[in-house]
Amino acid sequence: MSELLNRSFYSNEDVVNLSQQLLGKYLCTNLNGKYTSGKIVETEAYRAPEDKASHAYGNRRTNRTEIMFNEGGHAYIYLCYGIHHLFNVVTGPTDMAHAILIRAIEPTDGIEHMMTRRNMTKINYRLTNGPGILSQALGLSRDQNGESLTDRNLVWIENRYVSLEKDEVIRSTRIGVDYAEECASWDWRFRIKNNPWCSPAK
DNA sequence: CACCGGATTGGCT
DNA sequence: GCCAATCCGGTGT
Incomplete structure (x- = not known):
């Protein structure tokens, strides 16, 4: 049993709260006839305009950022770094450029397809425990x-009714944003406690 | 149009 | 733990 996350879910203006709500939801893709999915176990919130x-x-609108509006x-x-594709969920109403980076997933469906894409022969945490490699998987x-996330077309997110206790959610500072001055210390990274599929970052 | 640096990863010392 | 890979977006000339 699963419920497709819909427009009203994503339109929530509180991107930090939504980042926590995405933990335990399932990120799914159906690309080139291959269905794959994984449980979201680590996220980070990015909140324009004030987030460096x-x-x-600063509500910088360019070809790249336009989708966030x-x-x-x-x-x-x-x-990112000319090598890795990083997947984010755009949230909030139109013109509110909020986004959530998915940093790690626990693989659930189509694991053999993921291993082929990652060029792996044995399953281990390195299949999906980082933002670049989970996109590859x-x-x-x-x-x-x-791409729209509100239909089960190419990429979408499902609620499969996994519930998390408050003490199962670990909150900490974001990774790899040292350049962001005072915003570098904002604690908008969330992960599921003791989940082995989380990223290795500090 | 040139330059700089990055929301990362994996291989090697 | 260090560092190269690799390409493009953002900025300034």
């Missing part, structure tokens, strides 16, 4: 940038 770590800091429920996928690239 956000690409849309769309209404919640779209994919923002960009290339799910087949996500900039080809899906701007």
